[in-house]
Amino acid sequence: MLTSICGINWGDEGKGRMVDLLSENYDIVCRYQGGNNAGHTVINERGRFILNLLPSGILREGVVCVMGPGMVIDLKHLSGEIKALRSAGISVSPENLKISDKAIITMPYNVLQDIMEEDRLEKATGKPYGSTRRGIAPVYADKYMKKAFRTGELKNPERLYRRLPDIVEWKNMTIKAYGFEPLKAEEVKEYFETYGREIAEYVTDTGAFLNDAHKSGKNIMFEAQLGALRDIDYGIVPYTSSSSTIAAYAPIGAGVPNLKLTNSIGIMKAYSSCVGEGPFTCEYFGEKAEKLRAAGGEYGAATGRPRRVGPFDVVASRYGIRCQGADEIALTKLDVLDGYEEIEICTRYLLDGKEIDEFPFTDVLDDCKPVFEKVKGWNKDISKCRKKEELPKEALDYIRLLEKLCDCRIKYVSVGAEREAYIKMY
Numbered sequence: 004m005l006t007s008i009c010g011i012n013w014g015d016e017g018k019g020r021m022v023d024l025l026s027e028n029y030d031i032v033c034r035y036q037g038g039n040n041a042g043h044t045v046i047n048e049r050g051r052f053i054l055n056l057l058p059s060g061i062l063r064e065g066v067v068c069v070m071g072p073g074m075v076i077d078l079k080h081l082s083g084e085i086k087a088l089r090s091a092g093i094s095v096s097p098e099n100l101k102i103s104d105k106a107i108i109t110m111p112y113n114v115l116q117d118i119m120e121e122d123r124l125e126k127a128t129g130k131p132y133g134s135t136r137r138g139i140a141p142v143y144a145d146k147y148m149k150k151a152f153r154t155g156e157l158k159n160p161e162r163l164y165r166r167l168p169d170i171v172e173w174k175n176m177t178i179k180a181y182g183f184e185p186l187k188a189e190e191v192k193e194y195f196e197t198y199g200r201e202i203a204e205y206v207t208d209t210g211a212f213l214n215d216a217h218k219s220g221k222n223i224m225f226e227a228q229l230g231a232l233r234d235i236d237y238g239i240v241p242y243t244s245s246s247s248t249i250a251a252y253a254p255i256g257a258g259v260p261n262l263k264l265t266n267s268i269g270i271m272k273a274y275s276s277c278v279g280e281g282p283f284t285c286e287y288f289g290e291k292a293e294k295l296r297a298a299g300g301e302y303g304a305a306t307g308r309p310r311r312v313g314p315f316d317v318v319a320s321r322y323g324i325r326c327q328g329a330d331e332i333a334l335t336k337l338d339v340l341d342g343y344e345e346i347e348i349c350t351r352y353l354l355d356g357k358e359i360d361e362f363p364f365t366d367v368l369d370d371c372k373p374v375f376e377k378v379k380g381w382n383k384d385i386s387k388c389r390k391k392e393e394l395p396k397e398a399l400d401y402i403r404l405l406e407k408l409c410d411c412r413i414k415y416v417s418v419g420a421e422r423e424a425y426i427k428m429y
């Protein structure tokens with residue numbers, strides 16, 4: 004089995020918790036894109052964890068985790084994340100963590116660039132991108148400029164250091180243009196000296212490892228960070244991440260472009276949330292927003308920022324399902340809607356006096372208004388339900404309605420953040 008677990012919406016759908024749950028039946032979990040801008044919260048019998056770089060499978064004994072060539076890795080952050088897990092009693096070693104030699108290294112100057120540019124945008128336009136300021140866009144830019152460092156280079160530091168002065172000189176042209184002090188190659192070298200050797204231990208040819216594993220019948224899961232609407236090509240550019248968050252990219256970003264996915268499981272939230280800037284047509288404001296945000300605990304795992312919230316968005320979710328080629332859906336956080344007599348759903352957008360149901364081009368989204376419809380809520384606690392027969396009729400109706408409106412099959416429904424708080428629908 005080669006399964007991808009991807010986000011259908013704007014991110015924070017609960018991918019981490021679903022990977023933690025479903026990885027029971029998998030031998031390997033790979034992250035295939037993004038960096039430490041991810042925040043996956045996982046709660047299980049071993050504790051409560053927030054993972055930024057490490058695949059969520061790291062919390063299961065016996066599962067091997069892979070960080071693929073599609074990722075950008077901040078060495079300092081990874082070192083800290085590994086230490087934090089170890090102190091919580093989770094073992095992390097080259098036995099259960101393998102980092103692709105082709106993965107890209109996020110540099111401290113990429114973080115600086117991200118901050119400089121967000122601040123410039125804020126001043127110049129009042130409209131920053133809402134970046135997590137962790138250097139992700141600049142490091143992906145460096146990758147495509149062919150100026151980035153790759154983790155495989157950590158194995159041969161002398162060679163890497165020879166390449167360093169020219170890269171620093173090139174980077175300083177940008178930094179000076181923002182009015183900041185230029186960097187010294189020696190300072191940049193320190194980053195590699197401090198963290199390079201430690202991280203190099205995990206670096207290997209993960210493509211060969213995954214192909215061997217696949218041949219010997221092992222099950223492989225690909226874990227996405229962020230949702231379809233944050234994809235660099237298909238999302239709400241420029242309010243997206245800088246990587247491909249979609250399932251079709253998983254084999255490429257994980258290091259096995261020769262292998263085909265068996266299935267794609269889309270993680271879809273029972274309502275909507277969105278961190279940062281950009282069009283969010285179904286957005287709630289005022290009291291309505293506060294009630295939903297409080298019920299869902301919608302504050303970013305990576306940044307602590309209050310997330311924007313709204314009701315379930317059919318237009319955006321249908322598009323997300325299509326982008327992800329999702330065969331099955333896990334509907335998450337249904338319990339968050341427990342306290343509602345009536346639940347709203349955004350079924351269409353209103354554009355120039357006409358109702359549309361195809362997700363439009365980003366610029367057009369600015370002119371779209373949501374069309375809300377109401378359905379009956381269940382208005383009772385479903386967090387203890389573990390079988391579909393235990394769900395109130397209205398909750399079941401809500402699930403069936405989303406299946407119909409989005410033309411998808413909902414296989415799992417989560418009703419709490421803990422690993423076991425879920426219902427298998429079929």
Ligand code: GDP
Pocket residue numbers: 010014015016017018019020041042043044045046229299300304335336337338339417418419420421424
């Ligand atoms: P990810 O980035 O897609 O992995 O999602 P996040 O971890 O950033 O955000 C999901 C949040 O919802 C986390 O705080 C989870 O602990 C929490 N969560 C996940 N599933 C459920 C659920 O079914 N019910 C509730 N109430 N919380 C959940």
Ligand code: MG
Pocket residue numbers: 014015016041042043044304
């Ligand atoms: Mg998250």
